[in-house]
Every structure is written in structure tokens, then in C-alpha cells.
Amino acid sequence: MWDSKFKQALPILEKIESAGYQAFFVGGSVRNCILAISITDVDIATSASPAVIQELFPKVIPVGIEHGxxxxxxxxQSFEVTTFRSEGSYSDKRHPDQVTFITDIDMDLSRRDFTMNALAMDRHGDIRDPFDGQTDIHNKKIRTVGNPTDRFMEDPLRMMRAFRFVSQLGFTIEADTLMAVKSSIDWIDSLAVERLAKELEKLFAGGYYMEAIGLCSEVNLWGYLPVFNEIADVSAILGNISAPFNRLYEVFTYIKLTHPAISIKDMIKKWKQSNQTYHATSQLVEAMDVYKKAGLTNWLVYQLPSERYDSFIRLVKVLLAEQISIHQLNQVETSLPIKNRQMIDFSGNDLIHIYPNRSKGPWLQTYLNEIEYAIVANELANNYTEIKEWVMKWHPPEIE
Structure with a gap:
């Protein structure tokens, strides 16, 4: 029954209990254990205060010590340990205004978002379930702990988490909870886009993403998300996605290619994403453009980083209904005459020697780009003498 993650964390529970305090595994790890699916993170709740935990263990990082x-x-390995607590109101719709440390695990569980997450398991595998979360798990229902409107008012991101769990678990949202989502969906406007982005990425990556996308359309979530609220036919466009997207930049690529007027920079700016996400989106858009025009060419694979191969394969499947394999991409990569520009047996200084009377300028980069493309496309051997002859043929010095 014990997942390896639980086994790694078990000594923490045992040490806390040996000091006279309570300790439980809580939340998603317990839910996933019941569902017999993989566990990524194990969280621990305890009656011991943060100060006690710091005394008990030699290596403790106080990441959110003010909240326990x-x-x-x-x-x-890293394990999050949180003191049992009760919470005050959420005036910023994210963090409780005040936190009170308590010793009652059931009261601690009452502040959780959904019944399926309001579970605690002791070191013997016995589960505490004060809100009948196991029944909801069995019935595949997402139900808030207590009044759903209150839960969503405290933190509207819980609505996004509900959509994400629909995608990941294939559950449905319980009727009263769904009704509260529909009446509270405009609160999504108050959330930081960085928080929304993390949930949105997981939503598009789930095995039941189509059900989640349909639900998001039903409650008009897209009307409150940047960029999505600019797409007139957003429900139909997203409804055409025929496979999960594992990364947010794949979603951005899909939007760009189905709505060319939307700029990549605009998407990145509105979603406050990193330069890495910008470059990944740009690389995939360019690769898709090349593929549509010429197929799986040397130049496409040369320009596309190998860490984008899986994303490219998914996009080809969704946008073009075509199948390509990682083996095909690797074959082309292996056959490339060069792997990067540094391998070219010719430099800018060599060009200057050919054209000594020309001032340095953009022409240097243009010529180097032409050389690089010709070598990658197998139109030119990567040999100094042949490159020099090729340059002089296409750009005769006497004409310069």
C-alpha cells in the first residue's frame, strides 16, 4: 500500500510522534493513494509548532513559517510540514488575514478546498475523513468543504483547481459546487495571472482535458482569461484540440497558429511569462511554419532544440492530423552535417579577408546565415575551401 514517497517521509512522522505530537500525511497524496495513482508530493500536517519542528530536525527551511x-x-528529499491551523478571512482572496495554530486535525482539514483533499492518513495507514471525501472519490465528485461560495470567495483560484482536477482525474463537479462556480466565475478577474497560468497548464495537460475545456466554456471561464477573451470563437477553437498539451507554450503556439493576428509577445506579456516561454513558443511556431511548407527538413530539425521535439510532435498531430515520431526527428538530427554554428569551418573574419574594402555591417551576418543554411541543407560541404568558393560564386568580390 505504501508508495515510496510515503516510505521516505515516514521517519518524519515517527520522530514527531515520538516527541509527543500528532502527525499525518494530508491532501492530494492521500487522495492519490486511495485512487492508486502516482504521487508527486507528500505533505505533512502536525500539531507541533514550526519552532518545535525546527528543534526536532537538523535541516529545516522556513518557507512560510508565518503560516505554519x-x-x-x-x-x-523535501517535505512540506505545516502546523494544524484555523484561518481568518481572506481579504486579498489568496492568504488568510490571520492564522491560529491548533491541535485538532479535523478542524485543520475543515479549511481545505475539496472533500477529496480533506483527508489525513496516519503512519499506520488509517485515514481520517471528517467530510466524507472517500465517498466523493468513489463517486468521482469534486465537492467543496462547506459552503462553496465561501470557499471560492476566500480564494477564487479554487475554481481553477476544480477545472484542473476535472482534467486530471476525470471527476465531475458536484451540482451545488458547480452552481457556485457559475455565479462566482467573475472573481477569476481578481487573480494574478501567474497563479492562473500554473493551473491552466495542468488543465490542458490532463487526460480528461476535453471534459475540462467543455466545462470551462460552459461557465464562460475564457471570458475572464487574458488573450482567450479576445478570441471570438474560443470555445470552438479549443474544442478542436485532439490531444493534451503538456506545456503552456504549446497552448500559446496553438493560439498563434490558429489566430495569426495575435502576437507571441502580447501573449507572453499578458500572461507574465518568462523569456524561455517566449523563445519556446517562437521556436515551435517557426518549426510548424517550415513543416507545413516543406515537411521534416534538415533546417527544421537543426533550428528546433531537442527538448521541444515532444511538443512539436503534439502540435503536428493536433493542427495537421499527422503523425511523426521522435525516431524520425532523431534520425534527421543524427544526419545533420553540423549541430550548431560554431562547427562551421568559416568565420566572419574569413569573409572580411575576401572583401577587405567593405565596411563591417549587416551583410556579414547575412552571408554567414546563407552559409549556415546551405551547409545544413546539404547544398554546401563544411569545408573552408569549398565555402570560400561558394561565397565568391554567389557574391563575386569584383561586383561588390
């Missing part, structure tokens, strides 16, 4: 949360390092 620390990270305990155990066997080179």
Missing part, C-alpha cells in the same frame, strides 16, 4: 509551514529535508 516549513520544509523538512529528509534523505535528500
Amino acid at each position: 509551514t516549513v520544509i523538512v529535508r529528509q534523505d535528500r
Whole structure:
């Protein structure tokens, strides 16, 4: 029954209990254990205060100590340990205005978002379930703990989490909870886009993403998300996605290619994403453009980083209904005459020697780009003498 993650964290529970305090595994790890699906993170709740945890363990990182949360390092792994707590109101719709440490695990569980996450398991595998979360898990229902409107008012991101769980677990949202979502959906406007982006990425990556997309259209979520609210036929466009997208930049690429007027920079800016996401989106858009025009060419594979191969394969499947394999991409990559520009047996200084009377300028980069393309496309051997002859043929010095 015990997942390896639980086994790694078990000594933490045992040490806390040996000091006279309570400790439980809580939240998503317990839910996933019941569902017999993979567990990524194990969180621990305890009656011990953060100060006690710092005394008990040699390696403790106080990441959110004001809210009772620390990270305990155990066997080179990190485990989040949070003191049982009750919470006040959420005036910023994200963090509780005040936190009170308590000793009652059931009261601590009452502040959780959904019944399926309001579970605690002790070191013997016995589960505490004060809100009948196991029944909801069995019935594949997403139900808030207590009044759904109150839960969403405290933190509207919980609505996004509900959509994400629909996608990941294939559950449905319970009727009263769904009704509260529909009446509270405009609160999504109050959320930081960085928080929305994390949930949105997971939503598009789930195995039941189509059900989640349909639900998001039903409650008009898209009307409150940047960029999506600019697409007139957004529900139909997203409804055409025939496979999950694992990364947000794949979603951005899909939007760009189905709505060319929307700029990549605009999407990145409105979603406050990193330069890495910008470059990944740009690389995939360019690769898709090349593929549509010429197929799987040397130049396409040369320009596309290998870490984008899986994303490219998914986009080809969704946008063009075509199948390409990682093996095909690797074959082309292996056959490339060069892997990067540094391997070219010719430089800018060599060009200057050919054209000594020309001032340095953009022409240097243009010529180097032409050389690079010709070599990659197997139109030119990567040999100094042949490159020099090729340059002089296409750009005779006497004409310069």
C-alpha cells in the first residue's frame, strides 16, 4: 500500500510522534493513494509548532513559517510540514488575514478546498475523513468543504483547481459546487495571472482535458482569461484540440497558429511569462511554419532544440492530423552535417579577408546565415575551401 514517497517521509512522522505530537500525511497524496495513482508530493500536517519542528530536525527551511509551514529535508528529499491551523478571512482572496495554530486535525482539514483533499492518513495507514471525501472519490465528485461560495470567495483560484482536477482525474463537479462556480466565475478577474497560468497548464495537460475545456466554456471561464477573451470563437477553437498539451507554450503556439493576428509577445506579456516561454513558443511556431511548407527538413530539425521535439510532435498531430515520431526527428538530427554554428569551418573574419574594402555591417551576418543554411541543407560541404568558393560564386568580390 505504501508508495515510496510515503516510505521516505515516514521517519518524519515517527520522530514527531515520538516527541509527543500528532502527525499525518494530508491532501492530494492521500487522495492519490486511495485512487492508486502516482504521487508527486507528500505533505505533512502536525500539531507541533514550526519552532518545535525546527528543534526536532537538523535541516529545516522556513518557507512560510508565518503560516505554519516549513520544509523538512529528509534523505535528500523535501517535505512540506505545516502546523494544524484555523484561518481568518481572506481579504486579498489568496492568504488568510490571520492564522491560529491548533491541535485538532479535523478542524485543520475543515479549511481545505475539496472533500477529496480533506483527508489525513496516519503512519499506520488509517485515514481520517471528517467530510466524507472517500465517498466523493468513489463517486468521482469534486465537492467543496462547506459552503462553496465561501470557499471560492476566500480564494477564487479554487475554481481553477476544480477545472484542473476535472482534467486530471476525470471527476465531475458536484451540482451545488458547480452552481457556485457559475455565479462566482467573475472573481477569476481578481487573480494574478501567474497563479492562473500554473493551473491552466495542468488543465490542458490532463487526460480528461476535453471534459475540462467543455466545462470551462460552459461557465464562460475564457471570458475572464487574458488573450482567450479576445478570441471570438474560443470555445470552438479549443474544442478542436485532439490531444493534451503538456506545456503552456504549446497552448500559446496553438493560439498563434490558429489566430495569426495575435502576437507571441502580447501573449507572453499578458500572461507574465518568462523569456524561455517566449523563445519556446517562437521556436515551435517557426518549426510548424517550415513543416507545413516543406515537411521534416534538415533546417527544421537543426533550428528546433531537442527538448521541444515532444511538443512539436503534439502540435503536428493536433493542427495537421499527422503523425511523426521522435525516431524520425532523431534520425534527421543524427544526419545533420553540423549541430550548431560554431562547427562551421568559416568565420566572419574569413569573409572580411575576401572583401577587405567593405565596411563591417549587416551583410556579414547575412552571408554567414546563407552559409549556415546551405551547409545544413546539404547544398554546401563544411569545408573552408569549398565555402570560400561558394561565397565568391554567389557574391563575386569584383561586383561588390
